[in-house]
Amino acid sequence: xxxxxxxxxxxxxxxxxxxxxxxxxxxxxxxxxxxxxxxxxxxxxxxxxxxxxxxxxxxxxxxxxxxxxxxxxxxxxxxxxxxxxxxxxxxxxxxxxxxxxxxxxxxxxxxxxxxxxxxxxxxxxxxxxxxxxxxxxxxxxxxxxxxxxxxxxxxxxxxxxxxxxxxxxxxxxxxxxxxxxxxxxxxxxxxxxxxxxxxxxxxxxxxxxxxxxxxxxxxxxxxxxxxxxxxxxxxxxxxxxxxxxxxxxxxxxxxxxxxxxxxxxxxxxxxxxxxxxxxxxxxxxxxxxxxxxxxxxxxxxxxxx
Numbered sequence: 037x038x039x040x041x042x043x044x045x046x047x048x049x050x051x052x053x054x055x056x057x058x059x060x061x062x063x064x065x066x067x068x069x070x071x072x073x074x075x076x077x078x079x080x081x082x083x084x085x086x087x088x089x090x091x092x093x094x095x096x097x098x099x100x101x102x103x104x105x106x107x108x109x110x111x112x113x114x115x116x117x118x119x120x121x122x123x124x125x126x127x128x129x130x131x132x133x134x135x136x137x138x139x140x141x142x143x144x145x146x147x148x149x150x151x152x153x154x155x156x157x158x159x160x161x162x163x164x165x166x167x168x169x170x171x172x173x174x175x176x177x178x179x180x181x182x183x184x185x186x187x188x189x190x191x192x193x194x195x196x197x198x199x200x201x202x203x204x205x206x207x208x209x210x211x212x213x214x215x216x217x218x219x220x221x222x223x224x225x226x227x228x229x230x231x232x233x234x235x236x237x238x239x240x241x242x243x244x245x246x247x248x249x250x251x252x253x254x255x256x257x258x259x260x261x262x263x264x265x266x267x268x269x270x271x272x273x274x275x276x277x278x279x280x281x282x283x284x285x286x287x288x289x290x291x292x293x294x295x296x297x298x299x300x301x302x303x304x305x306x307x308x309x310x311x312x313x314x315x316x317x318x319x320x321x322x323x324x325x326x327x328x329x330x331x332x333x334x335x336x337x338x339x340x341x
Contacts, residue, residue, distance in 0.1 A: 066262060
């Protein structure tokens with residue numbers, strides 16, 4: 037755990053935890069201590085802290101286990117999105133049209149292998165744009181703020197986040213940070229941050245809890261930050277660390293559909309096209325070096341929550 041005085045307009049003390057595991061440890065220590073203090077009391081407070089401990093454990097279960105049926109739906113949607121994106125934005129394509137014959141490629145075809153040509157493998161064509169270095173020491177850094185409400189269907193939100201991460205990973209590592217704000221006038225109030233662990237490979241539904249669960253803020257974030265002696269209730273409106281985009285739940289309102297429909301009025305095919313277009317254009321803003329005098333990265337929705 038690291039603590040430092042914030043240098044942003046969020047104010048207060050910033051705490052950086054060593055991932056989800058430490059966040060869970062901090063929360064469990066808090067609920068266990070509160071329950072122990074009132075264990076002998078058959079009272080409303082006893083029931084309150086017992087309920088808090090049980091709810092926190094439910095959050096942990098949701099984070100670590102997820103839902104297999106939901107996972108299947110998100111995986112299918114993400115696969116469809118990536119296929120549409122490759123058609124909409126050929127520069128992202130990983131199909132053979134995005135490759136060129138090479139002596140030291142990463143894949144090949146039967147025709148090339150039988151051709152007798154020295155260049156009998158396929159290598160990625162040079163990127164048709166100047167890549168911008170990611171904010172996370174070269175990695176593209178995405179921040180999810182649990183203070184804000186996410187509109188739309190949960191599968192949509194997980195699918196666009198997943199597709200965006202996979203798209204960015206074609207060019208460099210990508211990482212997701214969780215930002216929790218409990219701002220106020222006390223010195224201990226402020227923002228808490230931790231990075232999601234993808235060492236075993238990125239799983240799109242790993243973001244599900246942080247953008248869809250009803251207790252992501254009112255239980256999980258609340259208990260962790262009360263354990264850190266925060267007393268305020270203010271939300272964090274700005275990024276606390278340098279990042280390439282803060283993902284926000286009203287993403288669909290910051291991107292105009294050609295027929296002036298809302299995402300809820302679209303057919304399933306229109307929804308996928310709309311989502312794919314948002315992911316593609318957002319990825320371009322993150323990846324492409326900003327022009328002189330331009331606004332640069334941050335996604336289609338450049339405003340910060």
